[in-house]
Amino acid sequence: MEVFLCPSCHLPLWEPVTVSCGHSFCRRCLGEDLPSKCLVCADELVCLGSKTVSCNFLLCDLLEKCLDKDTRLARLKIDLEDLLRSGNYTGALRILKKGLGLAPDDLELRVCRSEVYVALQRYPEALKDLEVLCIQEPEECEIFFRKGKILLEMxxxxxxxxxxxxxxxxxxxxxxxxxxxxxxxxxxxxxxxxxxxxxxxxxxxxxxxxxxxxxxxxxxxxxxxxxxxxxxxxxxxxxxxxxxxxLTSHTLPEWLQKKSNSIVFAKKEETEKGAVAETTGAESMQDIRSLLSTSDLECSLCIRMFFEPVTIPCGHTFCKECVERCLDHRPNCPLCKQSLREYLKAGKYRTTVVLEELMLTIFPSQLADRKQIHQTEMAELSNLTKNIPIFVCTLTFPGIVCSLHVFEPRYRLMIRRCQETGTKMFGMCMFENGKSFADYGCMLEIQKIDFLPDGRSFVNTTGKRRFRVLRRGHKDGYNTADIEYLEDEKVEGEELAELQKLHDCTYQLTQKFYENGYMTFRHSLMHYGPLPEKEEDIQASPDGPSWCWWLILTLPLDVNRKLAILSDTSLKSRLTQLKNILNVILESSEFSS
Incomplete structure (x- = not known):
């Protein structure tokens, strides 16, 4: 299948390595040093958290299942030919060991390995291979001659x-x-x-x-x-x-060439290599499907078919969401425990292209079902009245900026889900004994997130609407709640006129508090910014004028008193309380002085 072909050499992938952009290549095609850019997408490549590139374990397993022994041997011997031609005997020895693992009785590979051992001056190992050959081919004097030459060297x-x-x-x-x-x-x-x-x-x-x-x-x-x-x-x-x-400077003896149909030492042009690739990829879709099952493409963390499979630097593959959740808790691979601090710092979780293509080609219906499950989960998380995520921290108010330092794994997951669903919203409630969190809170909308290299983040939010908690719950470690939004009662006619008058009077007192109380309440006033402008329509927002919430936040009130004001749906009651509090503060000797 074409999906298993290396984009560089156009041969079946051998020791596949998935680079940071998500494309996969043969290890030898990448070379000893990782190239600066991807050969397919030209994306800049980086080696994160590891000095050497690691093979993709999942792809290695899939190739072993899908490619027959002859195909794998042919692919192996092409690499072997190039390594011997370049004098890379260490690399050739690694290939030969794999080849003999596939075909222990392959005389050609056995002779070749003995010669490579000689080139590396590892004579005892070379003798062991020749002794095996002497048993397999007792009539071939060439083998005994080679054995004698090695004994002379020793x-x-x-x-x-x-x-x-x-x-x-x-x-x-x-x-x-x-x-x-x-x-x-x-x-x-x-x-x-x-x-x-x-x-x-x-x-x-x-x-x-x-x-x-x-x-x-x-x-x-x-x-x-x-x-x-x-x-x-x-x-x-x-x-x-x-x-x-x-010995390694010569071709195999004639007696061995006659016994073997291998291409390893024959001189092949690029066109011939292309023919090998075409033969290798000739397996039908039905044949590949019969060799693989959905369990072969299953994430070891969520035990479901991969969704957006990501291969991390150590070579293991997981769903993108599973990788992120693991890194929320610890910057290490969940299987081999290799450090992923550099990977976490980069924050680029690219899907493995060949696996995406394979699932789309072999298991399209199962992949569609997996995507549907994910979309359903996202839709549930997008509901802003049922099971909304609750950040248990402090009181927040509509229209007021709230900056958060997110470091707990559960809240890192919660914030990321708010981003992925597109709502960018979650609830904030203060802690309350016996209830986990208070009965009233405020929805926050994410404005900006600054990620730190260790996975922590600074999140800037703005308060939106007040709500009352109907039911409490949990999801993946964080609190959730079914809620109903609060809305101020509307008034008309004379009541509206009286409300407007009360509003204007309270705002004037607030201006005096802001102008004359800077030194006394300097910290609060500097932290929450200037007093918001007075609004023309005091009933335009379901939560009332925003300057009221600014004032509540800056006033030196008990947190339970502030919570009571937050839950009040009468603008008149709220303004009256604020007016009385301001009068007390403004009349105090400390403030007036």
Whole structure:
């Protein structure tokens, strides 16, 4: 399927890494250092909270389920070819271990790994692989020859000589083994025991018989001849034989090429690689659907199908909302516990594109149902009369600015939901013993949020409408309530005229309080700003004139008295109380002085 193809190499994803923008690439396509920009969307890429990129664990599992063994091996061997060509033996060894995990009996991979071990000078491991090959292919003298070469590198000349002799037992015309045998026997430090001398005579006899009838100058040199002279014998050092050079610099022997249909060491052009990708992606949609179930695309936190799947820097994947809720409590991955402080600080939770496309392609109806569930939940949270979130803190009033420092996980979740639903509103009530929170409060509307790197935030809000609590509840740790909004009683005619007169008189007293009481109530007046302007229609708002609430907030009254005024739906009663309080304050000797 095309959904599993890497956007860079256009081959099936191998060791997929999901970068910060949400796109996924093969690990090797990204390189050792993360590129500055995404190859698809050109978004700036950052490595958050980790020095190295981590593979997407979920994608690795899905690829293992959806791609057959031959496809995965073909993809693996393409990477292996490039790594060997560039001399990256450490990377090649990692690929080979995975390949042999998929196909333990693959002779080609086993030989290749032994050669990579040699290149890394890890001779004991190379010998182990060759011993397995000797059991699998006991008639192939090339394997025993390679084993002998490695033993020579380790300084085990006697053991190496035995391997070369076994090669000659299998094939008396194996000139490379004859050459190496003579080379070992002619070294000055080699102990010439009786058994070795006999072996030497056997080898010499084999050489003479195999070279009988040929040019005398091409015959095997005697003991006194130098190794350089030996190498100049074209019959001994025939084309294609691996002898003194590094094993990894040669292609696989012909006997192995005939047994394998692999593409690993064959030279492939980009067009051929494209053909491999086309073959790999040829599985039908029905085949992929039969291999996967919705449980394969299930968030381990909410145990539901992913909604807006996000892959965090450590490589684990969760729903976006689940990630945010976890980070509300602790800046660590809920599975591997890796620190996500840098990720939290960035605050960019991008969905994993390939997973979104996969769910849309394979499970469209299930994804639609999952989205419907989310929309239903958002609709419930958007209701501003039932189960509204309640921030239990202090008294707030209509039209008055209220700044909050949000740090508790439950309120971080609550504020985020208010943003996501689009209402940007929640209720504020003061604490009251025996009830969790008071019976009356005020709705607040979020104006601005400043997020801090550790997940805390400063939230600027403005008071909107008063309400009375009908029923209390809880949701995900925070309080909720069913409410009804309060509205001042309307009056007309003479009552309105009297109300207007009372309003104007109280406002004048408030102006005097504001102008002359600056020093006494400096802190309150500076904190809540200047006195609001008088409004023309005193009954225009269901909560009455806003300057009344400003005055209530600044007056040095007991909080329970303020709560009683907040719950009063009679503007006349409220103005009368304020007028009496102002008269007492203005008449006090301390204030008048």
């Amino acid at each position: 300084g085990c000349k006697s053991e190496a000589l035995q391997q070369f002799q076994h090669c000659l037992t299998l094939n008396s015309n194996f000139h490379a083994a004859q050459c190496e045998t003579e080379k070992v026997l002619t070294t000055d430090d080699f102990p010439l025991l009786d058994t070795v001398l006999e072996l030497k005579r056997d080898v010499s006899q084999n050489l003479k018989e195999s070279n009988s009838g040929k040019d005398p100058t091409l015959l095997m040199p005697s003991e006194g001849e130098s190794l350089q002279d030996l190498k100049q014998s074209k019959e001994v050092w025939h084309e294609g034989t691996i002898c003194d050079e590094n």
